[in-house]
Amino acid sequence: MPTTALRRSRRPGLSVAPAPGTDASAGYKVTFVRVLRSEWAKFWSLRSSWITLGVAVFLLVLFGAVASYTYSPDAAAAGGPPGPGNGGDSDAVGLALTGVTFASLAVGVLGVLLSAGEYTTGMIRSTLAAVPRRLPVLFSKAAVIGPIALVLTTVGALAAFLLGSPGLDGERIALSPGDDGVLRSLAGAGVYLGLVAVFGVALGVLLRSSAGAIAVLVGVLLILPGLASLLPDSWYDTLSPYFPSNAGSAVYALHQSSDALSPGAGLAVFAGWVALALAGAAYRLVRSDA
């Protein structure tokens, strides 16, 4: 373009073009890694990200530790605390992960805020003007929030377990981190929560409204399993292990109950749900006006 040559002839004293000596604009180019870098910076530059992430880890640690300290074998025999991973009988990992349900809402909301937050504030227009191909934005958001949530909640789950351990000292169900499956379960909780965050991102892009996406998130993770119990028994027994939250809880259960999926299968099924939501989000993002 002839304009390029013209643009070089800047007027002295006016710094509209980059400072002289830097032919910086030659290197301007959108790449996936750069979009990733941008989303990373966006995530950490919002106070709400820190708060929500902090809340998620705090809930995870708090509920896990408290459940371990308040555990009593008699109460457990009478029914046990509700929660995944304890097929009638509690184990130390199940107690440590009592907070997963609450943490999953927090990280899910975190994902929603990261994506739907851009629509509610109008930021999405700036974002898509910079990255008009759009899809890299969605995948970068997922690639930023997933690992962040995974790592921090895995650490949180481990902390909950270690903090809770003294509370179970001498109990029959006490476990140490070296015991079979303990670390796998704790890391499984982190993987599940990382995927929930990605699920939140996808719902946010799909629905473009924070309130709507959070409502659907809560509905899918908390209400759907209960609602499904209205189904005929035979249907329910066949379908329920495949519900997102049930498949997810199989990922971090120490012992599989007979009607649940194995950790690997649970992970595959839950990841499938997330992938489905992401595909829907990608379709809407590319096909409809911003």
Add this chain to the structure above:
Amino acid sequence: MIEARELTKRYGDKTVVDQLSFTVKAGEVTGFLGPNGAGKSTTMRMIIGLDSPTSGAVTVNGRAYARHTAPLHEIGSLLEARSVHPGRSARSHLMALAHTHGIARRRVDEVIELAGLTSVAGKRVGAFSLGMGQRLGIAAALLGDPAIVMLDEPVNGLDPEGVLWVRNLLRSLADEGRAVMLSSHLMSETALIADHLVIIGRGRLLADTTVEDFTREAGGGGVKVASTEAVRLRALLAGPDVTLTSSSTEELLVSGRDAREIGAIAAQHGVPLYELTPQSVSLEAAFMELTRDVVEYQSAPAGTERKAA
């Protein structure tokens, strides 16, 4: 350069932009004018690919916007609606955009300084006044050192000093060889900045002209003449392209002859004049005249003959 060809956008059965064609050239400031709801913002959103046209196409420097490897280097834009997360600081907002293109932090600081935001760069944008928000939007538009700068109502909310700043900035951007497009619903303001005018109403092109031509045409409001011998003067002034109307017995409104000519004729024939005033129509009035048609009649003929200008 921006080239729109037969650009059309329909929402349901409402046509917001209708077969719009225009060109925004490098080295010029193009004013994009129209009453509220004329389709200016929608057109600008289509230019940068936020909305996709129902039919027709628009290219930015020869290509669809999304096909550029460094879109912010091609066109920097400020949209009318706020496009910033209020929880982020001005610097973080600009950095987030800069990262996508590999733009250095130094450049971010440059545009912050250019926009006069240095003292508030670390503040959350939510606390910004409308004027500061506009400055941030302009800083974002300039971030990628773009060949085209497109601003939707840039002086909205700016104080007089800010308005002057924008005016000078846009002029210097055009002088550097960039294409500048700014939308407005204020003719008088735009005429001060722009070289070229693209005027739309109801999504249709009404005029594609230069400010100079538009001003000249707007000046053709006739000449008011007052004389004690108005009837005699009337006969003297009559001619093939001259129209004469009178509002009172001693007054005439003449169009087709300029004041100089009328004065000469009157002197030649000894007709005493006690008023001889060219009636200049204000640009705003001319603009309203032009756009009123579209508001009143759904299918008013677009002023295509003006395209020759």
